[in-house]
Structures are given as structure tokens and as C-alpha cells.
Amino acid sequence: MGTDIGILTVFACPHCTMPLHLGQYEARCENNHLFDRSRDGYINLVVGGRLAPNSTSGDTSESLRSRRSFFATGSYAPIATALAEALGDITGPILDVGCGEGYYLTHINATEKYGIDISKKAVQMASKLLPDAHCAVASAFRLPIVDHSCAAVFSVFAPHSFEEYARVLKPGGTWVTVTPGPHHLQQMRPKRDLSIDEREERRSEPPAQAQHAERIQFDLNLSPSTANDLFSMTPLVWQTAADASPTTQVSVDVWVSSGTSL
Ligand SMILES: C[S@@+](CC[C@H](N)C(=O)[O-])C[C@H]1O[C@@H](n2cnc3c(N)ncnc32)[C@H](O)[C@@H]1O
Ligand SMILES: [Zn+2]
Numbered sequence: 001m002g003t004d005i006g007i008l009t010v011f012a013c014p015h016c017t018m019p020l021h022l023g024q025y026e027a028r029c030e031n032n033h034l035f036d037r038s039r040d041g042y043i044n045l046v047v048g049g050r051l052a053p054n055s056t057s058g059d060t061s062e063s064l065r066s067r068r069s070f071f072a073t074g075s076y077a078p079i080a081t082a083l084a085e086a087l088g089d090i091t092g093p094i095l096d097v098g099c100g101e102g103y104y105l106t107h108i109n110a111t112e113k114y115g116i117d118i119s120k121k122a123v124q125m126a127s128k129l130l131p132d133a134h135c136a137v138a139s140a141f142r143l144p145i146v147d148h149s150c151a152a153v154f155s156v157f158a159p160h161s162f163e164e165y166a167r168v169l170k171p172g173g174t175w176v177t178v179t180p181g182p183h184h185l186q187q188m189r190p191k192r193d194l195s196i197d198e199r200e201e202r203r204s205e206p207p208a209q210a211q212h213a214e215r216i217q218f219d220l221n222l223s224p225s226t227a228n229d230l231f232s233m234t235p236l237v238w239q240t241a242a243d244a245s246p247t248t249q250v251s252v253d254v255w256v257s258s259g260t261s262l
Pocket of ligand 2: 014
């Protein structure tokens, strides 16, 4: 009997770019580069990850806990639905770039789900939530993914690179991004001068690469604790004065943009 080399994945070895095979306790490429697989099933593909500075460690446990309890209220279900509709039913590998704790991956219809995030804690939570998905700690700007291997790739409020999307997508593959629109969570933002607002406005347009863009807008009337969760899970928490208390009436305004790889 031959050695069990595990399941063939679209994860690429960060040393030699060959596909990784997932065994129960490890991931391995043909060149025998070896990566431990955690008890929860994820792998760490940041080379020298343990030495990486804290500044690149992504979302914290606290913000991830807030995110999970916020999602449990169903407040962002319309975003998840719009994302799932933009993607459609996917046959083959789909990759969530900056997957966080895994919420959006649970809402899409696909035969092979992959998630990456730079935050180890996020990847751990996503792996527990989605035992059938393959998750890895990795950078959005250097995806450890085999060239032209994914049927679809998406990103929700997370860093992503269109060059990397083009590299990892199969010809005809779909990409989707969810990004903030001009009025997204505006009631929670610090008041700023007009020139900054104008700059923000430009940054709140769909990406230039988009072939389709749908704007989703709705209002939320949150309990104080849910408002706190929403506030803690967004970058706003870093921008706002410590004495500001999150408002419970908020506008959601997002772009669901998509395109097809050539
Ligand atoms: C605002 S959160 C969105 C998470 C998830 N998509 C969601 O909407 O729930 C941004 C995520 O991007 C991750 N992140 C930040 N920088 C990253 C990078 N360079 N590569 C991969 N992920 C990154 C963070 O750890 C965090 O989980
Ligand atoms: Zn290798």
C-alpha cells in the first residue's frame, strides 16, 4: 500500500509554489516542504510567521468576538444574500480573502470552500465554524494559491489585490468584492472637515475593475450592545474619540462589485 499523501488542494507551498496535499496533521508539497496542521484543521502559510511583527497580525480576538455576536443578530444578512447572489452556485474552489471568522463563507453555495486571513485567531474561528472548508493564515497580497486554480474569489471589507485575483482565478472565473459606499456607518464616523469627506467619497466608489456593481443600502436600529459590537468590529474604533458612544441608528451602504477573469 502506498503512503497516503492526503487531499490535493489549491493551496500552494510558500517555498516552491507546488500544490499542497492536506493530511490529518500536516500539509506537504511534492518537494516535501512540510506545514503543521492545527487540531482545528487550518495551516499557517506565512513563512516565518512566528517572527512576523504584531502590526501584520490582523483582527484581534476581541474584535472577532464582537463580529461573531454582531453577525448572530442577522443584521448583515442582506449583505450575505447579495454576495451569494453575485457569486451564484460555484462548482470548484472558491476563496474568501480576509475571511475573518467565516460568516460569509457559510452563506455561499460552493463545492470547495477556502478561506485565508492574516489573523491566526480569525482562521482558527473560521476553521471551527466550517469543518469542510480549508483555511490558512496567509496574506491577501501574496496568496498561497496555485495559479489559475480557483473558480471564484471574493473579499468582504478586507484587503485584496486585483493582480492576485487575476493570477489565482481560472479563465472565466468570477470575483466579487464588498466595499463601503459613501454613507456606510456614517452615524458612527467622527465628524471631519469637508475636504476629508470628499476624499472619503471618492474612496467609496466601486473598484475601477468592476464589470457590475450593485449598491445595497438599508438602515439598522440596533440594541446598545449590538451597536457596541458593530463599532468594535470596524476600523472606526481606532479613529474615534474614546468618549464617543456608538449610536444605535446606523445606515448600511455597500457596493457588491463583480467581474470575470479573462
Ligand atoms: C473588516 S475585517 C472583515 C472580515 C470578514 N471578511 C468579514 O466581513 O467578517 C478585515 C479582515 O482582513 C484581515 N486582514 C487584514 N490585513 C490582511 C492581509 N494583509 N491579508 C489577509 N487578511 C488581512 C483581518 O485580519 C480581518 O479579518
Ligand atoms: Zn514546497
